[in-house]
Amino acid sequence: MFDGTRDQTALVRMEGLHKSYGAVKVLQGLDIEMKRGDRVVVIGPSGGGKSTLLRVLMGLEKVDAGNISFGGRPYITVRNGKTVIDTEVRRSIGMVFQHYTLFPHLSVLQNLVLAPCKVNGEGTASAKARAQALLDRFGLGARAGAYPAQLSGGQKQRVAIARALMLDPKLMLFDEVTSALDPELVAEVEQVMLELAAQAMPMVIVTHDMWFARNIASRVIFCAGGVVVEDGPPEQVLGKPIHERTREFINRVFHIRA
Amino acid sequence: MDYVLDLGAVTRHFGPLLEGLWVTIQLTLAANAMGLVLGFAVALLVLSPVRLVRLPAVAFVEFFRCTPAIVQIVWFFYCVPMLFNLYLGSMTMGILALGLNLAAFNGEAYRAAIQAVPREQRDAAVALGLSPLQSTLHVILPTALRLAMPVLLTNGIVIFQQSALVAIVAVPDLMYEAKSLATKTYRPIETFTLVALVYFAVSFPVSQVVGWLERRRAVAMA
Ligand SMILES: Nc1ncnc2c1ncn2[C@@H]1O[C@H](COP(=O)(O)OP(=O)(O)OP(=O)(O)O)[C@@H](O)[C@H]1O
Numbered sequence: 001m002f003d004g005t006r007d008q009t010a011l012v013r014m015e016g017l018h019k020s021y022g023a024v025k026v027l028q029g030l031d032i033e034m035k036r037g038d039r040v041v042v043i044g045p046s047g048g049g050k051s052t053l054l055r056v057l058m059g060l061e062k063v064d065a066g067n068i069s070f071g072g073r074p075y076i077t078v079r080n081g082k083t084v085i086d087t088e089v090r091r092s093i094g095m096v097f098q099h100y101t102l103f104p105h106l107s108v109l110q111n112l113v114l115a116p117c118k119v120n121g122e123g124t125a126s127a128k129a130r131a132q133a134l135l136d137r138f139g140l141g142a143r144a145g146a147y148p149a150q151l152s153g154g155q156k157q158r159v160a161i162a163r164a165l166m167l168d169p170k171l172m173l174f175d176e177v178t179s180a181l182d183p184e185l186v187a188e189v190e191q192v193m194l195e196l197a198a199q200a201m202p203m204v205i206v207t208h209d210m211w212f213a214r215n216i217a218s219r220v221i222f223c224a225g226g227v228v229v230e231d232g233p234p235e236q237v238l239g240k241p242i243h244e245r246t247r248e249f250i251n252r253v254f255h256i257r258a
Numbered sequence: 259m260d261y262v263l264d265l266g267a268v269t270r271h272f273g274p275l276l277e278g279l280w281v282t283i284q285l286t287l288a289a290n291a292m293g294l295v296l297g298f299a300v301a302l303l304v305l306s307p308v309r310l311v312r313l314p315a316v317a318f319v320e321f322f323r324c325t326p327a328i329v330q331i332v333w334f335f336y337c338v339p340m341l342f343n344l345y346l347g348s349m350t351m352g353i354l355a356l357g358l359n360l361a362a363f364n365g366e367a368y369r370a371a372i373q374a375v376p377r378e379q380r381d382a383a384v385a386l387g388l389s390p391l392q393s394t395l396h397v398i399l400p401t402a403l404r405l406a407m408p409v410l411l412t413n414g415i416v417i418f419q420q421s422a423l424v425a426i427v428a429v430p431d432l433m434y435e436a437k438s439l440a441t442k443t444y445r446p447i448e449t450f451t452l453v454a455l456v457y458f459a460v461s462f463p464v465s466q467v468v469g470w471l472e473r474r475r476a477v478a479m480a
Protein backbone atom coordinates (compact mmCIF):
# COMPACT_ATOMS: atom_id res chain seq x y z
CA MET A 1 0.00 0.00 0.00
CA PHE A 2 2.72 2.52 0.97
CA ASP A 3 5.56 0.85 -0.89
CA GLY A 4 6.82 4.09 -2.44
CA THR A 5 8.36 5.11 0.85
CA ARG A 6 10.52 2.03 1.34
CA ASP A 7 14.14 2.45 2.22
CA GLN A 8 16.25 -0.66 2.34
CA THR A 9 18.89 0.06 5.03
CA ALA A 10 18.49 -1.80 8.32
CA LEU A 11 16.90 0.14 11.16
CA VAL A 12 16.66 -2.61 13.74
CA ARG A 13 18.55 -5.87 13.86
CA MET A 14 17.64 -8.40 16.54
CA GLU A 15 19.85 -11.43 16.84
CA GLY A 16 19.31 -14.57 18.87
CA LEU A 17 17.05 -13.01 21.48
CA HIS A 18 16.32 -15.30 24.41
CA LYS A 19 14.11 -14.42 27.31
CA SER A 20 12.38 -16.45 29.99
CA TYR A 21 10.26 -15.64 33.01
CA GLY A 22 11.45 -18.21 35.50
CA ALA A 23 10.85 -21.56 33.84
CA VAL A 24 8.68 -20.09 31.07
CA LYS A 25 10.75 -19.66 27.94
CA VAL A 26 9.12 -16.81 26.05
CA LEU A 27 11.64 -15.80 23.40
CA GLN A 28 13.73 -18.67 22.10
CA GLY A 29 16.20 -17.30 19.63
CA LEU A 30 14.41 -14.54 17.80
CA ASP A 31 16.04 -13.00 14.71
CA ILE A 32 14.34 -10.08 13.04
CA GLU A 33 15.81 -7.46 10.78
CA MET A 34 13.76 -4.39 10.10
CA LYS A 35 14.40 -1.92 7.28
CA ARG A 36 13.76 1.80 7.56
CA GLY A 37 10.66 1.70 5.44
CA ASP A 38 9.14 -1.33 7.18
CA ARG A 39 5.87 -1.39 8.97
CA VAL A 40 5.93 -4.72 10.68
CA VAL A 41 2.76 -6.29 12.01
CA VAL A 42 3.38 -9.09 14.48
CA ILE A 43 0.66 -11.71 14.82
CA GLY A 44 0.51 -14.94 16.71
CA PRO A 45 -1.26 -16.96 19.37
CA SER A 46 -1.87 -15.58 22.86
CA GLY A 47 1.17 -16.13 25.05
CA GLY A 48 3.37 -16.44 21.98
CA GLY A 49 5.65 -13.65 23.13
CA LYS A 50 4.44 -10.70 21.03
CA SER A 51 4.18 -8.26 23.93
CA THR A 52 7.46 -9.52 25.33
CA LEU A 53 9.12 -8.88 21.98
CA LEU A 54 7.86 -5.27 21.97
CA ARG A 55 8.78 -4.73 25.60
CA VAL A 56 12.29 -6.02 24.96
CA LEU A 57 12.57 -3.74 21.95
CA MET A 58 11.43 -0.81 24.11
CA GLY A 59 14.13 -1.63 26.65
CA LEU A 60 11.60 -2.49 29.36
CA GLU A 61 12.74 -6.08 29.90
CA LYS A 62 16.02 -7.79 30.54
CA VAL A 63 17.05 -10.50 28.12
CA ASP A 64 18.99 -13.69 28.75
CA ALA A 65 20.92 -13.69 25.49
CA GLY A 66 21.09 -12.01 22.12
CA ASN A 67 21.48 -8.42 21.03
CA ILE A 68 19.69 -5.60 19.28
CA SER A 69 21.24 -2.86 17.22
CA PHE A 70 19.45 0.27 16.11
CA GLY A 71 20.54 2.26 13.07
CA GLY A 72 23.77 0.27 13.05
CA ARG A 73 24.53 1.19 16.67
CA PRO A 74 24.52 -1.37 19.52
CA TYR A 75 21.34 -0.82 21.54
CA ILE A 76 20.79 -3.82 23.77
CA THR A 77 23.50 -6.30 24.61
CA VAL A 78 24.07 -8.93 27.26
CA ARG A 79 27.37 -8.72 29.12
CA ASN A 80 28.20 -11.21 31.88
CA GLY A 81 24.54 -12.12 32.10
CA LYS A 82 23.52 -8.47 32.54
CA THR A 83 21.37 -6.61 30.05
CA VAL A 84 23.00 -3.37 28.96
CA ILE A 85 20.68 -0.81 27.39
CA ASP A 86 21.81 2.32 25.58
CA THR A 87 19.26 4.76 26.99
CA GLU A 88 20.02 7.35 24.34
CA VAL A 89 18.93 4.90 21.65
CA ARG A 90 15.91 3.99 23.75
CA ARG A 91 14.80 7.62 23.68
CA SER A 92 14.39 7.43 19.91
CA ILE A 93 11.75 4.71 20.27
CA GLY A 94 8.14 5.40 21.27
CA MET A 95 5.55 2.95 22.52
CA VAL A 96 1.80 2.89 23.06
CA PHE A 97 0.22 0.26 25.32
CA GLN A 98 -3.18 -1.35 25.51
CA HIS A 99 -4.25 0.05 28.91
CA TYR A 100 -3.56 2.80 31.44
CA THR A 101 -0.99 4.51 29.31
CA LEU A 102 -1.84 8.12 30.15
CA PHE A 103 -0.87 9.63 33.48
CA PRO A 104 -4.24 10.16 35.18
CA HIS A 105 -3.17 13.09 37.36
CA LEU A 106 -2.05 15.17 34.39
CA SER A 107 -4.18 16.92 31.78
CA VAL A 108 -3.84 15.96 28.13
CA LEU A 109 -1.49 18.88 27.48
CA GLN A 110 0.58 18.11 30.61
CA ASN A 111 0.85 14.47 29.53
CA LEU A 112 2.30 15.65 26.22
CA VAL A 113 4.81 18.16 27.58
CA LEU A 114 6.08 16.19 30.61
CA ALA A 115 8.86 14.30 28.84
CA PRO A 116 9.95 17.06 26.43
CA CYS A 117 10.32 19.46 29.37
CA LYS A 118 11.77 17.12 31.98
CA VAL A 119 13.90 14.91 29.76
CA ASN A 120 14.92 17.17 26.88
CA GLY A 121 14.83 20.43 28.81
CA GLU A 122 12.55 22.04 26.25
CA GLY A 123 10.90 25.32 27.30
CA THR A 124 7.32 24.99 28.50
CA ALA A 125 5.98 27.53 26.00
CA SER A 126 7.56 25.85 23.00
CA ALA A 127 6.53 22.35 24.16
CA LYS A 128 2.97 23.50 24.73
CA ALA A 129 2.80 25.08 21.30
CA ARG A 130 4.03 21.87 19.66
CA ALA A 131 1.64 19.80 21.77
CA GLN A 132 -1.32 21.96 20.83
CA ALA A 133 -0.43 21.73 17.15
CA LEU A 134 -0.18 17.94 17.39
CA LEU A 135 -3.51 17.71 19.21
CA ASP A 136 -5.14 19.93 16.60
CA ARG A 137 -3.81 17.65 13.89
CA PHE A 138 -5.37 14.63 15.62
CA GLY A 139 -8.70 16.43 16.10
CA LEU A 140 -8.13 16.70 19.85
CA GLY A 141 -7.36 20.41 20.05
CA ALA A 142 -10.41 21.14 22.19
CA ARG A 143 -9.49 18.43 24.72
CA ALA A 144 -6.07 19.81 25.70
CA GLY A 145 -7.26 20.78 29.19
CA ALA A 146 -9.20 17.57 29.83
CA TYR A 147 -8.02 14.82 32.17
CA PRO A 148 -7.67 11.22 30.96
CA ALA A 149 -10.75 10.14 32.95
CA GLN A 150 -12.83 12.57 30.88
CA LEU A 151 -11.77 11.06 27.55
CA SER A 152 -13.16 8.15 25.58
CA GLY A 153 -10.90 5.14 25.11
CA GLY A 154 -10.24 6.12 21.52
CA GLN A 155 -9.29 9.66 22.52
CA LYS A 156 -6.95 8.32 25.21
CA GLN A 157 -5.10 6.18 22.70
CA ARG A 158 -4.81 9.05 20.22
CA VAL A 159 -3.40 11.25 23.01
CA ALA A 160 -0.95 8.48 23.90
CA ILE A 161 0.23 8.37 20.29
CA ALA A 162 0.57 12.16 20.21
CA ARG A 163 2.54 12.06 23.46
CA ALA A 164 5.03 9.59 21.98
CA LEU A 165 5.35 11.71 18.82
CA MET A 166 6.34 14.74 20.91
CA LEU A 167 9.79 13.14 21.24
CA ASP A 168 10.27 12.67 17.46
CA PRO A 169 10.70 8.90 17.62
CA LYS A 170 12.50 7.06 14.85
CA LEU A 171 10.42 3.94 15.55
CA MET A 172 6.97 3.47 17.03
CA LEU A 173 5.75 0.35 18.84
CA PHE A 174 2.05 -0.41 19.27
CA ASP A 175 0.92 -3.27 21.50
CA GLU A 176 -2.74 -4.07 20.82
CA VAL A 177 -3.67 -0.42 21.16
CA THR A 178 -7.24 -1.00 20.00
CA SER A 179 -7.99 -4.30 21.75
CA ALA A 180 -9.60 -2.71 24.79
CA LEU A 181 -11.72 -0.26 22.79
CA ASP A 182 -15.40 -0.36 21.96
CA PRO A 183 -15.73 -1.37 18.31
CA GLU A 184 -16.95 2.06 17.20
CA LEU A 185 -13.78 3.71 18.59
CA VAL A 186 -11.28 1.44 16.86
CA ALA A 187 -11.36 3.24 13.50
CA GLU A 188 -10.33 6.67 14.84
CA VAL A 189 -7.19 5.19 16.40
CA GLU A 190 -6.35 3.09 13.35
CA GLN A 191 -6.85 6.19 11.21
CA VAL A 192 -4.11 8.01 13.14
CA MET A 193 -1.79 5.04 12.72
CA LEU A 194 -2.49 4.92 8.99
CA GLU A 195 -1.61 8.61 8.82
CA LEU A 196 1.73 7.91 10.47
CA ALA A 197 2.26 5.09 8.00
CA ALA A 198 1.61 7.47 5.12
CA GLN A 199 4.42 9.63 6.52
CA ALA A 200 6.74 6.63 6.45
CA MET A 201 7.03 6.26 10.22
CA PRO A 202 8.69 2.91 10.93
CA MET A 203 6.42 0.87 13.19
CA VAL A 204 6.05 -2.47 14.86
CA ILE A 205 2.42 -3.26 15.53
CA VAL A 206 0.89 -6.11 17.47
CA THR A 207 -2.76 -6.52 16.58
CA HIS A 208 -5.47 -9.15 16.34
CA ASP A 209 -7.29 -7.08 13.72
CA MET A 210 -6.39 -8.87 10.49
CA TRP A 211 -8.15 -6.34 8.32
CA PHE A 212 -6.07 -3.55 9.81
CA ALA A 213 -2.93 -5.68 9.58
CA ARG A 214 -3.48 -6.14 5.86
CA ASN A 215 -4.00 -2.39 5.41
CA ILE A 216 -1.04 -1.06 7.31
CA ALA A 217 1.63 -3.74 7.10
CA SER A 218 4.48 -3.76 4.67
CA ARG A 219 5.52 -6.98 6.33
CA VAL A 220 3.84 -9.49 8.60
CA ILE A 221 5.65 -11.69 11.09
CA PHE A 222 3.93 -14.74 12.55
CA CYS A 223 5.42 -15.42 15.96
CA ALA A 224 4.71 -18.58 17.96
CA GLY A 225 6.56 -20.48 20.63
CA GLY A 226 9.09 -17.69 20.95
CA VAL A 227 10.41 -17.88 17.39
CA VAL A 228 9.56 -16.36 14.02
CA VAL A 229 7.58 -18.98 12.16
CA GLU A 230 6.83 -16.99 9.03
CA ASP A 231 7.91 -13.59 7.79
CA GLY A 232 6.79 -12.00 4.54
CA PRO A 233 4.54 -9.50 2.78
CA PRO A 234 0.94 -9.33 4.05
CA GLU A 235 -0.40 -10.97 0.89
CA GLN A 236 1.69 -14.04 1.65
CA VAL A 237 1.43 -14.40 5.44
CA LEU A 238 -2.21 -13.37 5.70
CA GLY A 239 -3.32 -14.62 2.28
CA LYS A 240 -1.32 -17.69 1.26
CA PRO A 241 0.86 -18.69 4.19
CA ILE A 242 3.63 -21.13 3.43
CA HIS A 243 3.84 -22.77 6.84
CA GLU A 244 1.19 -25.12 8.13
CA ARG A 245 1.24 -23.48 11.57
CA THR A 246 0.61 -20.03 10.13
CA ARG A 247 -2.20 -21.38 7.95
CA GLU A 248 -3.90 -22.96 10.94
CA PHE A 249 -3.68 -19.72 12.92
CA ILE A 250 -4.90 -17.53 10.04
CA ASN A 251 -7.81 -19.85 9.33
CA ARG A 252 -8.83 -19.83 12.95
CA VAL A 253 -8.60 -16.04 13.31
CA PHE A 254 -10.40 -15.23 10.08
CA HIS A 255 -12.99 -17.83 10.88
CA ILE A 256 -13.75 -16.16 14.21
CA ARG A 257 -13.99 -12.73 12.63
CA ALA A 258 -16.15 -13.80 9.70
CA MET B 259 -34.36 2.61 86.66
CA ASP B 260 -35.15 6.10 87.88
CA TYR B 261 -32.32 8.04 86.30
CA VAL B 262 -33.59 11.50 85.36
CA LEU B 263 -31.80 13.05 82.43
CA ASP B 264 -30.26 16.41 83.24
CA LEU B 265 -28.46 17.83 80.23
CA GLY B 266 -27.79 21.00 82.14
CA ALA B 267 -25.30 19.13 84.31
CA VAL B 268 -23.16 18.68 81.22
CA THR B 269 -23.77 21.97 79.47
CA ARG B 270 -22.84 23.86 82.65
CA HIS B 271 -19.38 22.28 82.39
CA PHE B 272 -18.80 22.79 78.70
CA GLY B 273 -15.49 24.56 79.27
CA PRO B 274 -13.39 21.53 80.29
CA LEU B 275 -15.03 19.43 77.57
CA LEU B 276 -14.11 21.98 74.91
CA GLU B 277 -10.57 22.10 76.23
CA GLY B 278 -10.47 18.31 76.07
CA LEU B 279 -11.74 18.38 72.49
CA TRP B 280 -9.03 20.86 71.57
CA VAL B 281 -6.37 18.55 73.04
CA THR B 282 -7.87 15.63 71.10
CA ILE B 283 -7.76 17.64 67.87
CA GLN B 284 -4.14 18.64 68.48
CA LEU B 285 -3.21 15.03 69.17
CA THR B 286 -4.98 13.93 65.99
CA LEU B 287 -3.44 16.57 63.74
CA ALA B 288 0.09 16.09 65.08
CA ALA B 289 -0.13 12.30 64.90
CA ASN B 290 -1.45 12.56 61.34
CA ALA B 291 1.33 14.89 60.26
CA MET B 292 3.79 12.38 61.65
CA GLY B 293 1.99 9.38 60.20
CA LEU B 294 1.68 10.86 56.70
CA VAL B 295 5.36 11.75 56.38
CA LEU B 296 6.94 8.91 58.34
CA GLY B 297 4.52 6.42 56.78
CA PHE B 298 5.80 7.23 53.32
CA ALA B 299 9.39 6.67 54.41
CA VAL B 300 8.29 3.36 55.96
CA ALA B 301 6.70 2.30 52.65
CA LEU B 302 9.86 3.10 50.70
CA LEU B 303 11.92 1.08 53.20
CA VAL B 304 9.49 -1.84 53.11
CA LEU B 305 9.72 -1.88 49.30
CA SER B 306 13.50 -1.74 49.31
CA PRO B 307 15.18 -4.63 47.51
CA VAL B 308 17.89 -4.60 50.22
CA ARG B 309 17.01 -7.08 52.98
CA LEU B 310 18.89 -5.20 55.65
CA VAL B 311 16.76 -2.14 54.98
CA ARG B 312 13.51 -3.99 54.40
CA LEU B 313 13.43 -6.31 57.41
CA PRO B 314 13.57 -3.70 60.22
CA ALA B 315 10.86 -1.70 58.44
CA VAL B 316 8.67 -4.79 58.10
CA ALA B 317 9.24 -5.59 61.78
CA PHE B 318 8.22 -2.04 62.72
CA VAL B 319 5.00 -2.31 60.72
CA GLU B 320 4.11 -5.76 62.02
CA PHE B 321 4.75 -4.77 65.64
CA PHE B 322 2.22 -1.95 65.45
CA ARG B 323 -0.28 -3.98 63.45
CA CYS B 324 -0.17 -6.99 65.71
CA THR B 325 -0.39 -5.42 69.16
CA PRO B 326 -3.38 -3.57 70.64
CA ALA B 327 -3.10 0.20 70.48
CA ILE B 328 -3.83 0.44 74.16
CA VAL B 329 -0.87 -1.78 74.99
CA GLN B 330 1.35 0.30 72.69
CA ILE B 331 0.34 3.49 74.46
CA VAL B 332 0.76 2.10 77.96
CA TRP B 333 4.08 0.54 76.99
CA PHE B 334 5.25 3.81 75.52
CA PHE B 335 4.29 5.81 78.60
CA TYR B 336 5.74 3.47 81.19
CA CYS B 337 8.59 1.69 79.44
CA VAL B 338 10.19 4.34 77.24
CA PRO B 339 10.99 6.67 80.17
CA MET B 340 12.47 3.75 82.13
CA LEU B 341 14.36 2.15 79.24
CA PHE B 342 15.71 5.30 77.63
CA ASN B 343 15.53 7.69 80.55
CA LEU B 344 13.38 9.86 78.31
CA TYR B 345 10.31 11.70 79.41
CA LEU B 346 8.87 14.39 77.17
CA GLY B 347 5.62 15.40 78.76
CA SER B 348 2.38 13.50 78.39
CA MET B 349 1.19 15.37 75.31
CA THR B 350 4.40 14.77 73.34
CA MET B 351 4.48 11.14 74.42
CA GLY B 352 0.88 10.78 73.32
CA ILE B 353 1.64 12.26 69.91
CA LEU B 354 4.68 10.02 69.47
CA ALA B 355 2.81 6.86 70.44
CA LEU B 356 -0.14 7.63 68.16
CA GLY B 357 2.10 8.95 65.37
CA LEU B 358 4.27 5.84 65.27
CA ASN B 359 1.19 3.63 65.24
CA LEU B 360 -0.24 5.64 62.36
CA ALA B 361 3.09 5.59 60.50
CA ALA B 362 2.94 1.80 60.49
CA PHE B 363 -0.63 1.68 59.16
CA ASN B 364 -0.08 4.49 56.65
CA GLY B 365 3.11 2.78 55.53
CA GLU B 366 1.02 -0.21 54.50
CA ALA B 367 -1.44 2.05 52.69
CA TYR B 368 1.37 3.75 50.78
CA ARG B 369 3.02 0.41 49.98
CA ALA B 370 -0.18 -1.05 48.55
CA ALA B 371 -0.78 2.12 46.55
CA ILE B 372 2.72 2.22 45.11
CA GLN B 373 2.34 -1.42 44.08
CA ALA B 374 -1.08 -0.70 42.58
CA VAL B 375 0.25 1.88 40.13
CA PRO B 376 -0.34 0.06 36.83
CA ARG B 377 2.82 -1.40 35.32
CA GLU B 378 1.99 0.37 32.05
CA GLN B 379 2.44 3.72 33.75
CA ARG B 380 5.94 2.96 34.94
CA ASP B 381 6.62 1.53 31.49
CA ALA B 382 5.22 4.60 29.76
CA ALA B 383 7.49 6.74 31.93
CA VAL B 384 10.52 4.67 30.87
CA ALA B 385 9.40 4.73 27.23
CA LEU B 386 9.21 8.52 27.44
CA GLY B 387 12.79 8.60 28.68
CA LEU B 388 12.11 9.66 32.29
CA SER B 389 14.84 8.68 34.74
CA PRO B 390 13.90 6.46 37.72
CA LEU B 391 13.86 9.51 40.00
CA GLN B 392 11.76 11.55 37.55
CA SER B 393 9.34 8.68 37.10
CA THR B 394 9.00 8.23 40.89
CA LEU B 395 8.48 11.95 41.39
CA HIS B 396 6.22 12.80 38.46
CA VAL B 397 4.36 9.56 37.82
CA ILE B 398 4.40 7.03 40.67
CA LEU B 399 4.12 9.41 43.63
CA PRO B 400 1.14 11.44 42.44
CA THR B 401 -0.77 8.34 41.40
CA ALA B 402 0.11 6.42 44.57
CA LEU B 403 -0.88 9.34 46.81
CA ARG B 404 -4.22 9.51 45.07
CA LEU B 405 -4.75 5.77 45.38
CA ALA B 406 -3.80 5.80 49.07
CA MET B 407 -5.88 8.85 49.99
CA PRO B 408 -9.05 7.03 51.13
CA VAL B 409 -7.07 4.67 53.36
CA LEU B 410 -4.92 7.50 54.71
CA LEU B 411 -8.05 9.44 55.64
CA THR B 412 -9.64 6.38 57.22
CA ASN B 413 -6.47 5.72 59.22
CA GLY B 414 -6.43 9.37 60.25
CA ILE B 415 -9.96 9.17 61.58
CA VAL B 416 -9.22 5.90 63.35
CA ILE B 417 -6.37 7.69 65.15
CA PHE B 418 -8.78 10.46 66.10
CA GLN B 419 -10.86 7.79 67.83
CA GLN B 420 -7.91 5.83 69.21
CA SER B 421 -6.58 9.03 70.73
CA ALA B 422 -9.22 8.54 73.43
CA LEU B 423 -6.91 5.81 74.77
CA VAL B 424 -4.37 8.36 75.96
CA ALA B 425 -6.90 9.38 78.62
CA ILE B 426 -5.77 6.37 80.64
CA VAL B 427 -2.26 7.80 80.86
CA ALA B 428 -3.54 11.19 82.01
CA VAL B 429 -3.41 13.20 78.80
CA PRO B 430 -6.27 15.71 79.33
CA ASP B 431 -8.09 14.92 76.09
CA LEU B 432 -11.82 14.84 75.43
CA MET B 433 -12.25 11.38 76.95
CA TYR B 434 -10.20 12.29 80.03
CA GLU B 435 -12.25 15.42 80.66
CA ALA B 436 -15.44 13.47 80.10
CA LYS B 437 -14.43 10.88 82.70
CA SER B 438 -13.65 13.49 85.32
CA LEU B 439 -16.85 15.35 84.53
CA ALA B 440 -18.95 12.21 84.78
CA THR B 441 -17.37 11.39 88.13
CA LYS B 442 -17.81 14.93 89.41
CA THR B 443 -21.43 15.39 88.32
CA TYR B 444 -22.64 11.77 88.61
CA ARG B 445 -24.00 12.24 85.08
CA PRO B 446 -22.33 9.44 83.06
CA ILE B 447 -25.18 8.98 80.58
CA GLU B 448 -25.38 12.63 79.55
CA THR B 449 -21.63 13.09 79.52
CA PHE B 450 -20.59 9.97 77.64
CA THR B 451 -23.48 10.22 75.19
CA LEU B 452 -22.50 13.76 74.37
CA VAL B 453 -18.86 12.74 73.97
CA ALA B 454 -19.83 9.85 71.70
CA LEU B 455 -21.83 12.30 69.60
CA VAL B 456 -18.85 14.62 69.34
CA TYR B 457 -16.57 11.78 68.12
CA PHE B 458 -19.29 10.77 65.68
CA ALA B 459 -19.88 14.30 64.44
CA VAL B 460 -16.22 14.62 63.48
CA SER B 461 -15.72 11.11 62.09
CA PHE B 462 -18.89 10.72 60.06
CA PRO B 463 -18.29 13.56 57.55
CA VAL B 464 -14.75 12.32 56.98
CA SER B 465 -15.98 8.79 56.34
CA GLN B 466 -18.46 10.24 53.83
CA VAL B 467 -15.59 12.02 52.08
CA VAL B 468 -13.72 8.70 51.95
CA GLY B 469 -16.70 7.03 50.29
CA TRP B 470 -16.93 9.83 47.76
CA LEU B 471 -13.18 9.63 47.02
CA GLU B 472 -13.42 5.90 46.49
CA ARG B 473 -16.27 6.25 44.01
CA ARG B 474 -14.35 8.97 42.19
CA ARG B 475 -11.16 6.93 42.16
CA ALA B 476 -12.96 4.00 40.57
CA VAL B 477 -13.85 6.30 37.68
CA ALA B 478 -10.50 8.10 37.47
CA MET B 479 -8.32 5.01 37.20
CA ALA B 480 -10.03 3.67 34.06
N1 LIG C 1 5.92 -10.34 33.85
C1 LIG C 1 5.77 -11.65 33.57
N2 LIG C 1 6.05 -12.60 34.49
C2 LIG C 1 5.90 -13.90 34.23
N3 LIG C 1 5.47 -14.39 33.05
C3 LIG C 1 5.16 -13.52 32.09
C4 LIG C 1 5.28 -12.10 32.29
N4 LIG C 1 4.91 -11.47 31.15
C5 LIG C 1 4.56 -12.44 30.29
N5 LIG C 1 4.72 -13.67 30.82
C6 LIG C 1 4.46 -14.96 30.14
O1 LIG C 1 5.20 -14.95 28.94
C7 LIG C 1 4.47 -15.54 27.90
C8 LIG C 1 4.38 -14.61 26.72
O2 LIG C 1 3.64 -13.48 27.09
P1 LIG C 1 3.32 -12.27 26.11
O3 LIG C 1 2.55 -11.29 26.88
O4 LIG C 1 4.58 -11.80 25.47
O5 LIG C 1 2.42 -12.95 25.00
P2 LIG C 1 1.54 -12.29 23.85
O6 LIG C 1 1.95 -12.94 22.59
O7 LIG C 1 1.64 -10.80 23.92
O8 LIG C 1 0.07 -12.74 24.22
P3 LIG C 1 -1.32 -11.96 24.07
O9 LIG C 1 -1.77 -12.13 22.67
O10 LIG C 1 -2.21 -12.68 25.03
O11 LIG C 1 -1.09 -10.54 24.46
C9 LIG C 1 3.12 -15.94 28.49
O12 LIG C 1 3.18 -17.31 28.81
C10 LIG C 1 3.03 -15.11 29.73
O13 LIG C 1 2.28 -15.77 30.71
Ligand SMILES: [Mg+2]
Nearest residue numbers: 050051052176
Ligand atom coordinates in the same frame (compact mmCIF):
# COMPACT_ATOMS: atom_id res chain seq x y z
MG1 LIG D 1 0.32 -9.23 24.43
